Structures are given as C-alpha cells and as structure tokens.
Amino acid sequence: MASKLIAIVAGVGPGTGAAVARKFAATYPVVLLARNPDSFESLAKEINSGGGKAVGISTDISDSNSVKSAVETIKKEFGSDVGAAAAIFNASGGFFRKPFLEVPEDVFSKSLKVSAEGGFIFSQATLPLLLKGVEQKSAHPPSLIFTGATASVKSNALMATFATGKWALRALSQSLAREFGPQGVHVSHAIIDGVIDIPRTKEWLKELGPEGKLSADGIANDYWWLHTQPRTNFTWEIDLRPAVEKW
C-alpha cells in the first residue's frame, strides 16, 4: 500500500470517539481502537460504506502487548512505513465517585492504568508514526490529542480515583507537547468541562435546556481545528463547555 497518512482513535465509544473518527475519516483512513468490537463495528461499517476507510482493531489500550499487536495490524493494512496525521487518545478510567476509604485498590489501580499508563503506551506506539507523518510532509502538522475532563484540573472530594489518572494524563501531554512540538508533532489536551450529549446522558441536566450538554460533533470539530493549526500557532490546551455551564 501507498504511504497515505492515517488517523488513529483510541477509546471509540458512542460519544466523542465516534464523532472524532467520523470527522477525521473525511480526510484520512481511520483506525478505531476499543476493547470491545461492539464499540467500533457499526461505526467502521458506516464509514466504509460512506466512501471512507475505517479499520477496527480490538485493543486493550492499557496493555502494551495488545497495542503493539494493533500496530502490527496497522502496518499490515497500511504498509510498514505508514505515517499518521493524527492520533487521538480518548480512553479513560471509568468515572468513579465514592468515599475514599471505600475505593477498592483494584478500581483505583485500573483507572490509573487506563488513563495514565494507557496514555503512555498509546503515545509510545503512535509517536513514531506521527514522526513519520512529519517526514512525509503531512498537509497539517501531525497531531496527538488527549481528551481531558473537569477532573483534569480540579480534584474534588470523592473523585480521587478519576482525577488522579486525569491529572497524570495532562502531565504526560504537557511534557510531550514540549518535547515533540519542536519535532513537528502537535500535542494537545482538551478539557471537556461538562456532560457530553450522548444516548446514555439523554435524561441528564434537562433543566439546562437543549444546549446544556456538549455536542460530541462539536468536540470533533474542535479537534479538527487543533489539527489544522500551522506550526507557527500551536495550541496545547483548550477548555470546552456549554455556554450555560456553571464553572
């Protein structure tokens, strides 16, 4: 296969991940990573039947062997010198709200493993492809984008489990921005400060009206905007929230 640049999305679910994949699929072949094939199968079908190209790979982002194997699959599919135009880390330890002394160690540990170690593993796997994207003169500087949350900058009572992983991920993204920016890779972190409007949250925050939740497509547009910034004007961090959100 030719060396057309690809986009890789980790943490494809019904919300941000899928919207981002659709957005980037308009320009690049996309690789969809999720543990459970249910998370990407219908999306891959939708993209492929709509004239785009999507490959779903069942992957545990917190397991480096699983991620290495995903990279092998990518190379088989797109060529061994394939470069990436974008890699988006949208995985996350589960939201978990409990009195601290009732948090099971394995829940804390697992959350950290997905958010922090998963971020590390994904970055180590995709940065070589993104650097190849730089060599191959991608139209836009190759992007590594991390999805953060309110809990990335504020660690509330009962939220230690989720926040710890999210602060760790933000630290990772800042260090990578400083190291890889000069090498031409654009590393960004998005603070999603609010509830995203997906089927599961349909009944939430109705008191805020029809614009009380973040649009997943809106987030995807913003990630695309980050992706298209030129080397002279890189943004590391944006925050995103509904106009009506209290913050």
Added chain:
Amino acid sequence: MASKLIAIVAGVGPGTGAAVARKFAATYPVVLLARNPDSFESLAKEINSGGGKAVGISTDISDSNSVKSAVETIKKEFGSDVGAAAAIFNASGGFFRKPFLEVPEDVFSKSLKVSAEGGFIFSQATLPLLLKGVEQKSAHPPSLIFTGATASVKSNALMATFATGKWALRALSQSLAREFGPQGVHVSHAIIDGVIDIPRTKEWLKELGPEGKLSADGIANDYWWLHTQPRTNFTWEIDLRPAVEKW
C-alpha cells in the same frame, strides 16, 4: 441603516489587530479603534477598496468618554439598534522590563489603565451591542475576545508592570465568561505565548528559523474559530505558541 451585525476591534496595529480585522471583515463590517489614525487608515482603505466595509475611529480605549463617543459614531454609522457579532480587545499596556524600584509610577499606572481599565471600559461599551447580537440571532454566538500573553499567567522578575495588567485582564475575561456565557455571549482569552511575526520583530529570534514566531494571520484564524464555536462548545481559553517555542 439595517441591523447588520458588526465586528469591533480595539488595538489595531500592524500585527494581530490588523490581521483580526481583515479576517472578520470578510464577514462583517468592521470598526477599527486605535488612538492614532495612522494605525487604521491604510487598513480601512484596504478593506473598503477590497469590497469589505471598515470604519476607523480614533479612540483612547482607557478613557470612557472617548469610548462612549466611539459608540455614538458607530450608532450614527450603523443604526442605533446595531448589534455586534464580535468585539476583540487587542490593546495592551506597553511591554516594560525594568528593575522594580526603577519603574516610574505613571508607567505602571498607565499600563494598568490600558490593560485592566481599558478592558473594563471596552467590555461595558461592547457587551450591550453583543447582547443585541444575541437578540438579533447572529449566525455564530457573539464573541468577546481578549488578547493575553505569556505574562498573563506568569509574572517574571522585572515584568511586574506588564504582568499586573495582563493578569487583571485575564481575571476580567474569566468573570465575564461566567456571567455572559449563559446569556449567549462567548467570552474568550487567548494566551499568545511567543513573539508575533511583524515588521518590527523581523530581526528577532532568527535562530529559531522561519517558524520561530507566531503568525498574526494564524492568530486571526484562531479567533475566527473561537467565534464560530456553537453554544454547546464554548472555549474560554487557548494558548498559542510556535512549535519550536520553549515553555
């Protein structure tokens, strides 16, 4: 005159201000505010002769009477119920780097007067127009955008004069974002973290190569992007820097 929405840019100079004005002039009639007509005359001519509409008004942004008089001029020109789609505050106390005990009080005072009080005066003058923009159902949520700097978040030795005004302006923008977001006005703050590539800085930072400085047009694009975010996905703050910048 009809109630076509306008954009107002304060602090039009050879860099960001002019680039932002050009960008927004592609969609809106623009009002250019600067103390010295030299700062906007050729730009207004350029926009008007290119098919756009620009009105320059000589204004001291730190003087509320001068700003009130500018608003009168705007209403005469565009109608008394004119609404605004965007207001961009790009004025700033001068960059001033001196040992603290050598800073003349009037220099400190003037810097604060432009950055902090100027921001206040401009916001009080333009928010009523932006709220009219909301009523008049502007295509994009009306935007109030403030230009910040590295010194908006870091107050280095010898930089007290400039940083004090810039932190004050950032505080203003955060409070306004929280108050006016729910009313439909999108308030943003951009941290410009680096040197902007304008004639005056031509010889600076050459060691960083051709992409070592921020592009003013790039900043304008980013302001436009902020402007086009929908109500469900507002960004308060972005940072912007060249990929090669140390930070």
Added chain:
Amino acid sequence: MASKLIAIVAGVGPGTGAAVARKFAATYPVVLLARNPDSFESLAKEINSGGGKAVGISTDISDSNSVKSAVETIKKEFGSDVGAAAAIFNASGGFFRKPFLEVPEDVFSKSLKVSAEGGFIFSQATLPLLLKGVEQKSAHPPSLIFTGATASVKSNALMATFATGKWALRALSQSLAREFGPQGVHVSHAIIDGVIDIPRTKEWLKELGPEGKLSADGIANDYWWLHTQPRTNFTWEIDLRPAVEKW
C-alpha cells in the same frame, strides 16, 4: 534613634491587619497605616500600653504622595536609616458583587487603584527599607507579605471588580518574589479562602459551626511563620481556609 528594625502594616482594620500588627509588635516596633485614624488608634494604644511600640499614620495607600509622607514620618520617628523586617499589605478594594453592566466605572477604578496600584506604591515605598533590613542583618529575612483572597485565583461571575484587583496584586507579588528573593527579601502571597471571624461577620456561616470561619490570629501566626523561614526555604504562596470550607 538606633536602627532597630520595624514592621509596617498597611490596611489595619478590625481583622487580619490588627491581628498581624499585634503578632509582629511582640518583636518589632510596628507602624500602622490606614486612611482613617479610627482604624488604628485604639490598637496603637493597646500595643503601646502593653509594652510594645506602635505608631499609627493616617495614609491613603493608593496615593503615592500620602505614602511618601508616611515614610517621612517613619524616618523622623525611627531614624533616617531605619530598616524594615516586615511589610504587610493587607489593604484591598472593597468586596463588590454586581452584574457587570451595573458596575460604575469609578467603583471598578477605585478597587484597582487600591489593590493593584496601592500594592505597587506600598512595595516601592517599603522595599528600600526591607533591603536595609537585609544589610542590617535582620534575624529573619525581611518579609513583604500580601493578603490575597479566593478571588485572587478564581474570578467568578459578578466578581470582576474585586477579582481584577486581586489577580493584579498576585501578579505583582510573584514578580517581586522572583526579583527580590535573590536580594534577600522574602515576598509572599497568602490566599485567604473563606470568611474571617470578626465582629462584622459574627452572624455569617453559623451553619458551619464554631470553626467555620478563619481566625485572624491564626492568619497572623501564619504570616509570622512565613517571616521566620530561612533563606534556604522561602514560601511564595500559601492558601488558608477553615477545615470545613467547601472549595
């Protein structure tokens, strides 16, 4: 008079200022600055009759001539080469909570003038005395301490007036810490995050119980602690709040 080091407290009222003055008066002659002599007269009497030394000087901290004249009075009283061991800026623009479009310009302006310009004027007046304190080998590194608030780091809706001045003051303190630390002056900023327990606030927050408000004496103890830190271990910033405070 001999060159005994003094402490200077600006913004002496019934709360923090008075408590700090009492605390520092146990070791140093104290100078009490406030606009209204009512604010310091009984306190000066109390300190003087208790074996300490206190001099009250009616001063408008936002007026450099008034502050210069206070320094003249200090030199007459304590000698022209008097040094300072501590200077504490506890003045503040008034707390003001209003919809932004209803804030009179002079209220905003006055708040900024006290918090930001007052901080500047006080620092320029006292830093030469603090540097003399360094020369005269004060037992503890001479301290310049600024009183901040929740609004120094968070700028809420309706709080633009107060927060703008407080962010500006924090910026000032950070720049001064960086410039004057290497010269031996310890510059600190305290974020007072809660209501202080003074007669005026007696009826507030009763639902939080007897420990729901900050103790002014506790704040004074913390300022003294900051003052006694050695050159190897300077703190720029502390936050202070009641254990029960939500934050």
Added chain:
Amino acid sequence: MASKLIAIVAGVGPGTGAAVARKFAATYPVVLLARNPDSFESLAKEINSGGGKAVGISTDISDSNSVKSAVETIKKEFGSDVGAAAAIFNASGGFFRKPFLEVPEDVFSKSLKVSAEGGFIFSQATLPLLLKGVEQKSAHPPSLIFTGATASVKSNALMATFATGKWALRALSQSLAREFGPQGVHVSHAIIDGVIDIPRTKEWLKELGPEGKLSADGIANDYWWLHTQPRTNFTWEIDLRPAVEKW
C-alpha cells in the same frame, strides 16, 4: 500499650524523610517506613538513644500487602486502637530524565506505582489511624502531608515519567484535603521547588552559594508548622525554594 498518638513517615532516606522523622520524634513516637532497612536503622537508633521512640519497618509502599503488614506491626507495637497525629508521604518514583521514546515501560510504570498508587495505599492505610487521632482529640489536627516537587506543577520535556506520578499525587492530595478536612484531618501538599541539601547533592549548584539548596531541616520545620495549624486555618499547599532559585 496506651493510645499515645504516633507519627508515620514513608520514604525515609538521608534527606527530607529523616529530617521530618527527627522533628516529629520530639513530640510523637515515630514509625519509619522504607523498603531497605539501611534507610532507617541508624536513624531509629539515633532517635531511640536520644530519648525518643522510633520503630523502623521494612515496607514496600507500592504494595498494599506490605503496607497492611506494616500496619499490623504498628498495632502490635502501639496497641490496636492506636491513632496517628501525622502521616507523611515522602516516597517518590525515581527522578528520570530521558527522551520519551527511550523510556522503558516498566520504568514509567514503576514510577507511577510508587508516586500515585503508593500515595493511594499509604493514604488508605493511615487515614483510619488519623481519624482515630481526631477522635482521641490530638493536640493538633492530625496531618497527612505529601511531598511534591517542581514536577508536581510543571511537566517539562523529558520529564514525563517523574511528572506524571507527581501530578497524580497532587490530585490525590487535593481530593483528600476536600474530603477529610471537614472530618478534622489536615491534608497538605508541599511543592519542593529546588535541590535539597544532602550528601548526594553536595557538589550540585555550588555556583548558587551556600544557600542555593533547600535545607531538609527547614522542610521539616515547615511540615511541623503545617501540622500545628488549627482547624480554622488549614493550608493545603505551600511551595518551598531557596531565595536564590530561579523560577
């Protein structure tokens, strides 16, 4: 044994940990935790022979079974209803500075395991003892103090490994401060922003002079100060650096 309150120090080495243990040993029996008995044996001897009481327990802070077993030893030694007046987490993943793509996964993982998961395990093990300290009306509010670093708030290029764990630990401490403050436990985080003066760093930063490094005893004094703050005046975070440090 009687229910005298104890202090527990995790991460006892030649620097901060030992100094903190000595300081708190003047008032409380101290428990010294470190993986290698070499780290605490001579210190325990020194404290015990000086009239204090110290118990060293070889413990892997990142292993919950090891920590549980340490708690069993503590209860055998001090009684099953022993309360704690202080618990200090001074352990840390090793400082590691490398290009990101050269960081072995197990190094990153181990660092996170000590800094973040170790903090979690230590907090879950000691908070019940600290809450007993509250019940048993300790003279000062029981304290849980975490040692942070420059890398707790700034994540530089090449520092992803260390910073990720440190940001995670800071998040943990902030959430715990908010949850346990109202329950009477004082949770703090200290940003140690500089090099600590210990034998290993003797030759470092000589150009900064004799006060260019942090004093470990100074840090211990500051931790003690945090410990003695009353419930009305809790500090969550302090920063500490030599006066001459650039920051």
